[in-house]
Every structure is written in C-alpha cells, then in structure tokens.
Amino acid sequence: MTAPPRAVRPEEEAGAGPLSLDDPESFGAVFDACFAEIHRYVAQRLGTDHAEDVVAETFLTAFRKRASYDPSRAGVRAWLYGIATNLVGRHRRLEVRTLRALGRYGPDADAPAHDERVAVRVSAQSLRPELAAAVAGLDRRDRDVLLLVALAGLSHEEIAAVLDIPYGTVGSRLSRARRKLRAALGGNPMLDPEEAGRG
C-alpha cells in the first residue's frame, strides 16, 4: 500500500465520475458514496450509539493516510472497511457488550426486520444468545474476517489487501470462524439440517 493516490476502480463510482482521494473536494465525494455502508457496518459491530465517533475517525484516518492507499490492490470502499475494522478492534469490550445485547434482544430496536425476513427471524430467535456468544468468543482476527465477509460482503482478495494478510490466511480464518458458529448453532434442524441428520 505505497502507491500514490489515484482514482478508484469503476465499480466504486457512485454515478458522478471517478472517486479520488486526491484533495478535500473529491474526498467529499468518497464520503458521500461510502458513508451509509461504513456506518452500517460499524453500527452493527459497536451499536448505533458509538458508531458515529468511529465512522468519523475512519474517514479522517483515510484522509490522513491517503498517500498510502494503493488502488491496484483494493477499491476505496474496501480500504475504508479495512480502516473501520482496525478502529473497531480498539473497542473490544464494547463489541462484546453489543453482541450480548444482540443475543438477548436482537438487532437495535430502532432497526426493525425487513418484512420478508420476519419468518426467518422467528426461527433463529431462540439461538441468538448462542450465536452472539460464539461470535464474541472468536479470536478477534477471525471475527474481523468473518464479519468483512458476512456484513461487508468483501471478497477474500479485498480482505487480504485491506487487512494486509496473505490470501490463504483469509480462507483459513474464515473457515475456523464458520466452524465455530456451526458448532454453536448445531442441533437445530432449521439451521443446519446436515449436522442434525448426523446427530
């Protein structure tokens, strides 16, 4: 991550020309294009009450470190997710507390379920505490990879780039995390028919 700042890849565009980190003006366009999803990710991990600070710090950090952004390795969006992930990592206790609340009462009460998900939610409800505890119990590095896949939708390649870890490590951390989640959810035929069949 040492190349000079440049325009991002075409798929990162928000419809109004290429995004660039070059100066404060174009950085504003990056903010506009990416604020909502970065906030969503941070609020999911740390709760809405604390997301605002971390999200502001994410964009400030991005601006300060824009010279180290390498567009050949990852898009701006993925890069911001990487910065946010590192900042979230400084709030481990808060993340654990947020997970505990999610486990007991489900997602932020201000953020209701999508209609089509209500039925699913009911079936998963009884396992929320177990799942939340399993996520909280993961090694932080495994959890980061897991959530960058599940919540941010980043590819293995993007995760390797923005967390600065080898490509193979992304896969091994992800499978370890998923294995632990499956174990926590095991025994519920609604969620894991294969294992229930074996058991």
Next chain:
Amino acid sequence: MDELETLRELYGEPQADPFLKARTRGRVEAGIREHLEAGARGRRGAGPRRRTGTGPGRRLPWAPAVAGLAAAAVVAAMTVVAGTTAGERAGPGRISTVSGRSVLLAAATTAASEPAATGAYWRVRKLHRQPHPELLGRGENRYRLVESRITEQWVARDGRVWSGSRALGAHPAGKADEDAWRRDGSPAEWSSRGYVLSASPEKGRIKAAAKVPFSMAGRAMTFEQIQGLPADAAALRDWVSRAVREEAAAGALTGTREAGTGTGADGGGAGNGAASGPLDGPLDGPLDGPLDGIVADALSGLLWSKPSPPAVRAAAYRALAELPNVRYLGEATDERGRRGAAFSFTLRTAPVPVQRTLIIDPGDSQVLSSAVTGPPGSGGDRVELVLEAGWTDEEPAAPGLP
C-alpha cells in the same frame, strides 16, 4: 439458511438518525481542515488556500420564508432554556409542581375524549432543527448556522409504514449570526474544505419503511403492540418501567441514542456509556444514569411520536403527572409561536447533563415541541416541532415545505 445468513439476521439493519450524515461530515471536514492547516504550518512558505467553485464566493438564491422561520425559532428556544434553569430552584418550582400536575391531568382528560382512529393513516410531521457544529464565515464575520429538516412518518392500519424526509437548508441561527452573515456577503452556499452546505431546500423523499417502526426505551414496538398498551396509568407506568429495566440490563440503553431523531425512536436518550443492569457481569460498570428519566421519556414518546390510542395517551399523561422527576417550567411559546405548558426531565447526568423539554398544548393535548440539550460546543438544543400529528385520509407522499 447457512450460518452467515443467520449471522446477518443477528446483526440486523441499524438505522441512522436524519442528521447523522451531515453531523459526521461536519466532524470529518473539521478534522481535515485541522490536518491540512497543521500540515501547512509545518511547511515553510505554504501556498495560498484554495478556493473552489462551491466556495463562499458563489451566491445562490436565498430562501426568505425558511430564513425567517429560523430566526424566530432561536428566539423562542432561548426563552425555554431560560425557563429551565429557573424552574429548578426551590421557590417557584414548588408552587409550579402542583399546577404542573393539574396541567398534565387536564391534558389527560382532553386526550381521553378524543376519537379513536379516524382516517386511513396515522401521520406525524415534524420540523427538526439543529445548529451546525462549525462556525462559518470569514475573518471577523463568523456565524452559526442552523440546519432544518422535515420528517414524516405514515402508518397504515394494516401496519405498513412510510418514512419521508426533506432537508430545508441551512440558515443563520440568530440575529447576531444573521448580521455577521450579511457582512460576509450573504452567501447562500457554504463550503468547508470540499463539503457544501446550502440555504436551498432539497427535494422531498419518501420510502416504505420496515414493519416495526417504533421503539420505546430501545425496545421495538409494532403498531399493534402500541394499540395493546395498558390504558390504566399505574399499569402503563409499570409496563414502561419494566421495559426500561430490561433494556438497561441488556445494555440497550448505553450511550446517547437520540430520542426522537430516528424514525419514531424515543425513550433511549438516557443511560450512560456503561449502562448495564444486575444481570450483567463484571465487564460492565454500574448504571449511574437516572432510569426515571428514561421512563419519563418513554411515556412522553407515547404522546407525540407514536399512534397511541386515546386511552393510552390519557394514561401516559396521568402517569407523567405522578412522576417526581418531571418538572413544570410554566407557560412557554414554541418556535412557531404556539403557546403551551413546558415540562422538562433529565435524560442523563453524565458526562454532561442532557435534558428534554416538551411544550404541550393542554387544550388539545398535543405535544407542540421537544428540545434536547445539544452536546457541549454544538451551539444549542436539538429541536423538533410537531407540525401535524394524528389520523388522516391523505395518501403518503414526499414531504412538502413548511
């Protein structure tokens, strides 16, 4: 469904309050400015500061109607804030406590006599106003801007929900700000290092929202659940107190979730950074925020942010009348010049005290406005004015200008 899908269900979809993006953008642009200025100081012979086409030099048409509203608003807000401090003192405070109770009980009687659902949709239309966190202008002509937004929430009887929003633009906060703004050349658009604030309103937007749009003390509430709340004051107070205790125990009330600024959110503004309950382990500190403030907030939310049936609204007024932490501040005028009775309660005490002040119209039992103490240095309260609340046969549409 695999475990990643289950995981996404666990995390759900967080919501952002209407001002969050603008607020965060203000913080980021201030940080960038500091960073660049620090960098410029570090270099010898730094070049002149860049100005762009969206800088203060460019003028756009001013929106006089909204500007007048903004100026009037701040004057009214100051009146209420002054009353808040006065009401805390012993002498007048004690006397007014008695009459405050009678005001709330009178409002309860009015609320109880209102007809139940009388239209196809329940709708609340609010005007939100909050000071922009940065001072703008050049040289000696620095001034505070206030940003305004209209939000609407519509609920059909079958539970379908729509949220509407419309930014109204930014305007000088008060008379002194307006004078400084004129000396600065009366710009209608402001640029802070690449970000643009405009005096012009945006287009209105409306979209279908999720089905559980309301929250009370951090707990999700459907339209049907609100219809089923207790209609007896003591039973309602107990129900709300229990919900608040449970949410606090679950850590759902941590921090400063802004009551009322989200879609129908209220009641979650209290608590503190480490709120927890007896069920939690040693990881969490003791709860030192006043839970009674959250109870008052959750009860008051039933009066103005939710489609509560008349009997439930009446019960909420009666329950509030008996709460010792609800202070009566006397008669007050809201930012639109509507007269009413002002009540206040403390949402949290640490790290800085945060209060909500409501102005209600005892004549028709409607809440006229709410003001919540802004963070230190933010330039003032965050205010919501209720422009319309109740049942209507109009169809959901993008919010019009006030």
